Amino acid sequence: MQKRYLTELEQSRLMLGVSKVNDPLAQRDYHWIGALILTGMRIQEFSRLTVPMVQQALALGWLVSPKEYCKGGRRCNEYLVTARLRTHLEALVKLSNELGAGCVVPAEGQPLVWGRDVAGIAGALSVRSYEARLKQWAVHAQLDARISPHWLRHTRGMNIMRRSRGNNPLKVAQIALNHSSLKSTGIYLDMSREEFERELQLVDGGRVPKKVARKVAQGVAA
Known part of the structure; x- marks a missing residue:
């Protein structure tokens, strides 16, 4: 596979670089980057998460994306809320409440991550903004500036293959990444x-x- 993921060391450098900046937006970025690494969620899907959805996930232990949020729109995606993921999600809910104070909540619900559109109206952070923020932090950590949020999805797959102690890590990666076919997950064997x-x-x-x-x-x- 062409290298479009972060190694263990690169993940540490990226997260450490963001965590050292004492700023609410840097804190926000630290937690959504961590959440993407731990779920492998596609950025289009993640960008549509709302606070009520995440609060439900924290209560039930599973984060479920409606099928209309997911690639192909055929079925819902499900993500186990591990202890590490819970930390990031709880922090994002708290920051959403703080950063969105005084903003009008969109009809689709309070965004997990707030942003602003071209008219200055608050809403969910756009995919383009996620991409720009991630590139900014990658440059800050002296990593490959070609990085995109999808690299974090590949990073999730590679982390499972590296760290799994089970008999079939490829099957674990398939389920974790919500791949319909094991063939799609095969790239992580490389x-x-x-x-x-x-x-x-x-x-x-x-x-x-x-x-x-x-x-x-x-x-x-x-």
């Missing part, structure tokens, strides 16, 4: 070149990175 080299170094005890060895060999041949 390893990045960097991970491949690191694993072989650990297995074989090699000390010289592949690119260094290549340069040395080319020098000898010359």
Whole structure:
């Protein structure tokens, strides 16, 4: 798979960089980025979440997106509210109440994440704004500026494949990401070149990175 996800180290750098900025919008961004990494939710779907929906999820332990919010619109998506995800969702509800104080609540419900449209009217944060905010924080953390919210979905899939101790992590990833076909989840079986080299170094005890060895060999041949 072409690298369109964050490694463990990159995730830590991104989240740490956002957390160190003492600002309500930075706090808001920290929690929605964390929520996307933990759910793998598509940004179009996440952007439509409302406070009542999330409050219900916190009470029941499952976050359920209506099928009209989901890709294809054929079925609802379901996400287990783990302890870590609960922390982010509770913080987002609190920030929504604080940042939206005095705003007129849209007909579709109080947004989980507030934004403003071109007329200055408050509403849900737009997908374009999510993209711009994430790029801003990626640059801040000196990460790949090509990043998009969909990278966080791929990151969720890769995290499951890396961390799962079960017999069938691919099936876990399929269910967690709400893939209708296991074939769609198969991309997470691929390893990045960097991970491949690191694993072989650990297995074989090699000390010289592949690119260094290549340069040395080319020098000898010359």
